[in-house]
Amino acid sequence: MGKGEVLVEVRDLCKNFGVTVALDHVNMQIKRGEVRGLIGENGSGKSTVTTIIAGIQQATSGEMFYKGKPWKPQTSLEAVKAGIGIIVQEMGTIPTISVAENIFLGDYDKFRTGIIINRHKMVAAAQKALDDIGVTDIKAGDITAKYNMEQRKLIEIAKVMAHEPEMFVVDETTTALSESGRTILYNLMHKAAAEGKAVVMISHDLDEIMEHSDTLTVLRDGVIIDNIEKKDFEANDIKQKMIGREVGGNYYRVDMDGYEEDKVVLKADCITTMNNLLCFDLELHKGEILGIGGLSECGMHDLGRALYGLDEVIDGEVRLTKNNIKITSSEIAFAHGMGYVSKNRDTESLVMNASIGDNIASTGYKENRGFGPFISNKKERQYQQLQVDSLAIKCVNVFQPVSALSGGNKQKVVFGKWLAADSDVLILDCPTRGVDIGVKAAMYQLIYDMKKAGKSIVLISEELPELCGMSDRLLIMKEGAVTGEFFRKEGFDNNALIDCMI
Amino acid sequence: MSQKNELTHDAPKLTLVDRIDIIKNHRLFPVIFPLSMLVVIFLIFIVLTGGRFADTRVLTGVFNQSLIVATMATAVAFIYSTGNIDISVGNVMGLAACLGALAYQVTQSMTVMIVVTMAVGIVLMMFNCVLGLVFNVKSAMVAIVAMSVYGAITSVLVGAEPIGVDFKACKVLEGNFRYIAFVLYFVVCLLAFSRTAIGRKLRFIGGNENCAEQTGINRKKAIATSYIFAGIGVGLAGVFQVLRTGNVAQTIGSGMGMDVMLATVLGGMSIFGGAKSNTFAGFVGAVTVTVLNTGLLMIGVPSTLIQGFRGVFFLILVFLNSERQKTLPSRQQF
Structure with a gap:
């Protein structure tokens, strides 16, 4: 149980989604007693590597070791039982069932006698799990839908912690939490690390990750760029490593131009x-x-x-x-x-299974007409390609479906669509x-x-x-x-x- | 740039599944796959029947048979691409043909018959559309009700004896008129769907209604347009049906809605609509169904078993067509 002992090791891990390479020969060691930060741009592979460790998806190739033994979980439940938990970025609770059922999802056996599940026992255990992480305003017997997004996130945290994980991953969870929720989570992370467990934290918030992690791993395009110790943390240096080029400390506009x-x-x-x-x-x-x-x-x-x-x-x-x-x-x-970019990118701003080109061209049906009502292929292609090039959208070609792109690139497609429209x-x-x-x-x-x-x-x-x-x-x-x-x-x-x- | 090349060079080998995936996601896949399936099935039957299948008379038969279904399948592609489903087209076609035939009996004019049949097709499809759009009833629900209402009206109008249309007059029009009319309609649909804003808007609505609305697309207008195109096709199919048989029987068109759906799926189009929709799917599918039916009959498969074969094909194609999630579920926004 010694601190500093390697708990999880990842060797030569690769993951492909079709032609897209999400992870490219990644090597990483996660040690007991540390909070490991993972940082990188959208699509750099942070979530991919952690979800593979936690059994949510499988690697294309490579090896993993957990407590010194080969580790190849097929499901997240297998990983949970072995002591690896993950609080995912997406909503991970089912709204129509009770809080207790969510907390012990897939693990009802221990409350079972014969074919009957002892609900009372399960609710009591769930309430204890919530108490343990310091959440007092959620009743384990209630239907989950009653609670707001932040409270549901806390339920998820209780769910992961209830299995007393040796290692757990916090994947961009804090964006959904308020100040008090964050404090609960940070305390849990540091307490676990102090007890000789391991924590992996993924966040886009540079200040947050610099404050709470001991070591920071920077990923870019599925490759580990650097591992940085806490004493060497320096914001501009980290940004530069994430993006691969220099960025100014201030990226907002600096002018005082009027209108x-x-x-x-x-x-x-x-x-x-x-x-x-x-x-x-x-x-x-x-x-x-x-x-x-x-x-x-x-x-x-x-x-x-x-x-x-x-x-x-x-x-x-x-x-x-x-x-x-x-x-x-x-x-x-x-x-x-006029043009409008919705706050719900995936559900409102894009047609996910349509191509990048089709999405961009959707604002130019009128403009790209050639002869009569007919749309000119050439004009439309130029309309699309101009945006893909000028926005540097990372893609194979304009025929690729947007669903295959990372978050940042999807948003670039949305911008491209409206830039092309010249609203x-x-x-x-x-x-x-x-x-x-x-x-x-x-x-x-x-x-x-x-x-x-x-x-x-x-x-x-x-x-x-x-x-x-x-x-x-x-x-x-x-x-x-x-x-x-x-x-x-x-x-x-x-x-x-x-x-x-x- | 050199770093990028190294990355791709160093990338792990693609598995078979990955490769199939890449092929499946190619933009020309929905065009080429159904066509090559048709060719393969066709060749298999030529071999199995010892060449009899390639006989001109057999082929003409196949073509004539598939023409009606193909016309309707081309028509409903407009509706399917927005994610709406209408299985009442068989009965709409039936009622249109019935009223057309009645008009012929009154006027003895083929022109009147054609005009009435077409007009009734368009009006009935528009009626379905209005019910769906104005009263916000799901299109599939409207279609189920419409199917039995139109079917009932047709059987009352026809009665026990089929309504006859002068057979000689039909024969005059049966050949070239049909081919020209079909080709004309098919080409117009193809152009409207793939080369104008109409088709693009419909696919966009099928892909994401909210996004379409925010891109300034009027959903109701676009869907109404899709029903007009469909109505023209269904009316035309009614005309073809009358010309082919020279009469209108009580059960005309019943069950054909499902045939059309099967043809559409066999042609490679998703019944859920969206980005990969097209209008030629129905034509290819209709021919494929007819080739399958005729071929299997010719090699001596009992017609009851043919239903089974069709079912298996249907399943395989729906499987190939449906999208499965390979990555994590898309990020829910908070």
């Missing part, structure tokens, strides 16, 4: 919707990046939908001033030069959600370029640094109304912003 304050392009006049908004006013100017911030339920996402005609405006109106067009549907909005007014709802810093930097540059080209942008975001870094003007919302307006030229005061939010 055409007297030229309104989009105007919402006392709009009321069935979702959150009551007599809401907004003016967007030419060349302006208008940031909208607030807590997640403050109505800013609904505002984005209403502006683009996706939510019905039951009173008041949204108007594009250029041709005095009233926006009543997304069809009208799109036809008059005058863009509504971006959390455009950098779930993408790594390399892609983020590229997105910020694109947003800035669009502003420079005289486009107007509504940037809705849950991340304050992003809003402060990019906006010309920033509106903070709370309960469907604007509680504060701030200007770039006056400088943004974080505390004042937060005060308006809560």
